[in-house]
Amino acid sequence: MKFALKSSLLSIALSAAMSTAALAGDLVINFDDPNPGPKAGFEAAVEAFKAANPDVNVIVNINDREAHKTAIRNFLSADAPDITSWYPGNRMAPFVEAGLFEDVSDVWEANGFSDSLAAIKPTMTIDGKQWGVPYTYYQWGVYYRKDIYEELGLKEPASWAEEKANCQAILDAGKKCYTIGTKFLWTAGGWFDYLNMRTNGYDFHASLLGGNEKWDSPEVRATFANWKELLDMGAFVDNHTSYSWQESLPFIVSGEAAAILKGNFAVPPLREAGLDDSKLDFYQFPAITDGIELAEDAPTDTFHIPSGASNKENAKAFLKFVTSAENQTLINAGDALGQLPVNANSSVDDDKFLKEGFEMLSSNSPGGVAQFFDRDAPAEMAKVGMEGLQEFMVKPDNLDAILARLDKAAERIYK
Amino acid sequence: MADTTVLTGTSQRGWYKRNEITATPWLFLAPGIVFFGFYVIAPIFQSFYYSTLSWDGLGEAQNIGLANYSELWDDGAFYTSLKNNFIWLALYLLAIPAGLFIALLLNQTVWGIRLYKSLFFFPFVISQVVVGLVFGWFYDPTFGLFNIALGWVGLGPINVLGDEAYVTYGIIAAGLWPQTAYCMILYLTGLNAVDPEQIEAARLDGAKRLKMLWYVVVPQLKPATFIAFVVTIIGALRSFDLISIMTNGGPFGSSRVLSFYMFEVALSEYGFRMGYGAAVAVVLFLIMLVFITYFLYSMYNEEKGR
Numbered sequence: 001m002k003f004a005l006k007s008s009l010l011s012i013a014l015s016a017a018m019s020t021a022a023l024a025g026d027l028v029i030n031f032d033d034p035n036p037g038p039k040a041g042f043e044a045a046v047e048a049f050k051a052a053n054p055d056v057n058v059i060v061n062i063n064d065r066e067a068h069k070t071a072i073r074n075f076l077s078a079d080a081p082d083i084t085s086w087y088p089g090n091r092m093a094p095f096v097e098a099g100l101f102e103d104v105s106d107v108w109e110a111n112g113f114s115d116s117l118a119a120i121k122p123t124m125t126i127d128g129k130q131w132g133v134p135y136t137y138y139q140w141g142v143y144y145r146k147d148i149y150e151e152l153g154l155k156e157p158a159s160w161a162e163e164k165a166n167c168q169a170i171l172d173a174g175k176k177c178y179t180i181g182t183k184f185l186w187t188a189g190g191w192f193d194y195l196n197m198r199t200n201g202y203d204f205h206a207s208l209l210g211g212n213e214k215w216d217s218p219e220v221r222a223t224f225a226n227w228k229e230l231l232d233m234g235a236f237v238d239n240h241t242s243y244s245w246q247e248s249l250p251f252i253v254s255g256e257a258a259a260i261l262k263g264n265f266a267v268p269p270l271r272e273a274g275l276d277d278s279k280l281d282f283y284q285f286p287a288i289t290d291g292i293e294l295a296e297d298a299p300t301d302t303f304h305i306p307s308g309a310s311n312k313e314n315a316k317a318f319l320k321f322v323t324s325a326e327n328q329t330l331i332n333a334g335d336a337l338g339q340l341p342v343n344a345n346s347s348v349d350d351d352k353f354l355k356e357g358f359e360m361l362s363s364n365s366p367g368g369v370a371q372f373f374d375r376d377a378p379a380e381m382a383k384v385g386m387e388g389l390q391e392f393m394v395k396p397d398n399l400d401a402i403l404a405r406l407d408k409a410a411e412r413i414y415k
Numbered sequence: 416m417a418d419t420t421v422l423t424g425t426s427q428r429g430w431y432k433r434n435e436i437t438a439t440p441w442l443f444l445a446p447g448i449v450f451f452g453f454y455v456i457a458p459i460f461q462s463f464y465y466s467t468l469s470w471d472g473l474g475e476a477q478n479i480g481l482a483n484y485s486e487l488w489d490d491g492a493f494y495t496s497l498k499n500n501f502i503w504l505a506l507y508l509l510a511i512p513a514g515l516f517i518a519l520l521l522n523q524t525v526w527g528i529r530l531y532k533s534l535f536f537f538p539f540v541i542s543q544v545v546v547g548l549v550f551g552w553f554y555d556p557t558f559g560l561f562n563i564a565l566g567w568v569g570l571g572p573i574n575v576l577g578d579e580a581y582v583t584y585g586i587i588a589a590g591l592w593p594q595t596a597y598c599m600i601l602y603l604t605g606l607n608a609v610d611p612e613q614i615e616a617a618r619l620d621g622a623k624r625l626k627m628l629w630y631v632v633v634p635q636l637k638p639a640t641f642i643a644f645v646v647t648i649i650g651a652l653r654s655f656d657l658i659s660i661m662t663n664g665g666p667f668g669s670s671r672v673l674s675f676y677m678f679e680v681a682l683s684e685y686g687f688r689m690g691y692g693a694a695v696a697v698v699l700f701l702i703m704l705v706f707i708t709y710f711l712y713s714m715y716n717e718e719k720g721r
Contacts, residue, residue, distance in 0.1 A: 066684070069684050070682065070683075070684065073472060073473065073687075077473070094471055094473060094474070094687070095473070097474055098471075098473035098474040100473065182665075182666075183662070183663060183665060183666075184663060185665070238556070238574070239556035239557065239574040239577050240577075241574070241576075241577035241578075241665060241666035241667075242554075242555065242556055242574055242576050242577035374685070379684070379685040379686070379687070380685060380686075380688065382685055383679075383685035383686075387665075387667045387668055388667070390665065390666060390667045391666075391667035394577075394666060394667070405491070412486070
């Protein structure tokens with residue numbers, strides 16, 4: 001025991017002495033995506049980092065994404081790694097306020113991220129400081145069955161009227177327009193994000209989720225009225241309350257439903273299920289209110305340094321490494337994460353959906369880029385909100401009660 | 416001289432030697448008492464304390480008095496959970512007569528009865544999570560066996576787990592499956608202890624079937640009934656895993672019970688209101704306390720009667 005204590009003290013002293021010079025010692029990273037592609041991409045980046053810094057002993061823990069969400073609260077205060085993956089905006093706010101994340105403004109400063117990662121800077125900033133770096137993001141939009149559209153003679157809709165006309169044609173053919181699984185609620189948040197951003201614009205949407213607007217307002221009611229048009233048509237698959245988003249995919253694979261509003265992470269499972277590029281395509285959610293600038297959901301995933309980390313120098317070096325143009329290309333490649341690189345100088349993988357998404361976000365999203373319902377609203381509000389959205393999808397007539405409930409919750413949460 | 420040596424002799428006998436009879440039981444109890452106090456009693460009072468806080472588990476805790484309780488008072492989700500808790504309590508008790516019935520059925524000596532007994536006991540052995548998954552597939556509105564069976568008689572389809580009118584009953588039905596098995600095993604052991612002479616005597620007096628069961632067998636099964644009652648009540652109040660697996664509290668929160676609601680507000684992805692969760696826990700504890708008091712009281716009476 002005594003010896004162990006002595007030697008560990010010695011090693012702490014040693015690593016402290018050495019970290020000022022070349023990088024050495026440990027680097028513990030907690031990562032939260034065990035799916036084969038993302039895992040491989042992340043591990044490739046780690047290998048590259050090891051090759052560049054042979055003296056650093058990198059230890060990687062890869063956890064399940066959902067388990068990570070609750071485990072992070074324990075390991076940040078009890079047994080902090082040197083780097084953890086997490087989410088920006090409201091999702092990182094509680095940890096920043098509790099002093100559990102390290103201020104990494106100097107990393108942003110030193111590496112010129114303020115320019116190269118300018119688009120994402122606001123969501124990484126609290127109190128004028130940056131608390132982490134992004135490493136990937138992805139677009140949302142409507143993924144649809146191209147072959148079904150062609151068979152019915154439909155085109156990608158350019159307006160809300162066309163969207164509804166398409167849907168009616170699909171319904172007349174005995175199929176559903178959209179598949180969705182709302183068992184875990186958040187999928188309904190995606191629909192609300194788009195309907196609200198298209199009906200009232202990004203600024204109103206951000207302000208609503210930021211607690212500065214009433215839910216029971218003419219604007220929000222207009223959004224729900226648009227949604228109700230689809231519900232009244234019977235546009236969504238039946239019994240969606242029983243399904244997770246994965247369980248809702250078989251409907252589009254089998255052709256019982258023609259489209260899904262989802263993030264780009266839906267593409268790999270759909271491809272695996274047999275929908276190749278001749279059957280699966282993508283379009284941007286069409287405009288609803290004329291003159292409102294299009295805005296998109298594009299959630300970002302981030303790396304943070306816990307304030308309890310013991311190898312902060314190594315961690316900062318890794319943050320810099322992972323956001324470099326070349327490593328961003330590597331991590332986000334089609335056979336790795338299959339998402340969009342955050343660094344403007346990286347190249348986007350030669351994939352139909354990634355290219356289309358990248359183009360949409362960089363040139364056709366003038367209104368702004370939102371994170372997602374449950375990242376833009378505080379966690380509690382997101383929960384109450386998404387529950388209300390699910391209820392609305394099943395019982396549109398309860399709208400008054402739902403809006404009143406949300407306003408009451410908002411009053412408490414945003415005070 | 417002799418007197419003094421005797422005196423010093425007794426006083427040299429240590430405190431423990433003098434109090435051996437009274438002290439020893441406490442010494443044996445000590446580890447249990449320490450752990451019970453540390454892991455059961457203290458957390459109860461901690462929960463009372465936490466329920467007066469506004470705390471996210473990380474930052475500064477703020478004392479807000481009884482504000483959590485006044486929020487509970489007009490929280491619709493809380494009343495839904497409370498109502499579901501009582502539905503669970505009432506319907507879960509069906510496991511006791513069902514268990515008795517199956518036990519009577521299996522309490523005979525035919526070839527291979529042990530196999531049947533273990534098959535009936537099987538659902539209690541497998542994890543609640545597996546039970547939940549299996550019933551989840553069974554209820555699936557599009558592909559599930561339940562709706563296919565309904566289709567044969569021209570009914571349905573019913574989206575059991577996605578409709579707020581059926582969802583709680585659907586989950587309770589799944590929970591009754593293992594719970595009935597548990598009650599059955601309790602009654603099977605109880606039936607072994609039924610006095611054959613009393614049965615014989617009753618038979619001579621002309622008691623048959625239901626009368627025999629009700630007046631002769633069931634009274635002798637009282638200890639088994641008591642235990643079955645206790646475990647079923649407790650099982651109903653802590654019903655959590657099935658809800659979490661089958662519906663995650665949905666659709667729109669209509670299948671929540673207090674224990675699940677507590678977890679959701681305090682520990683789930685969108686929760687972390689420790690104070691509010693503790694307030695729910697306190698309410699749940701008070702409900703349990705009613706039953707615990709009753710159980711302890713009846714056990715005390717039984718001991719006294721001996």
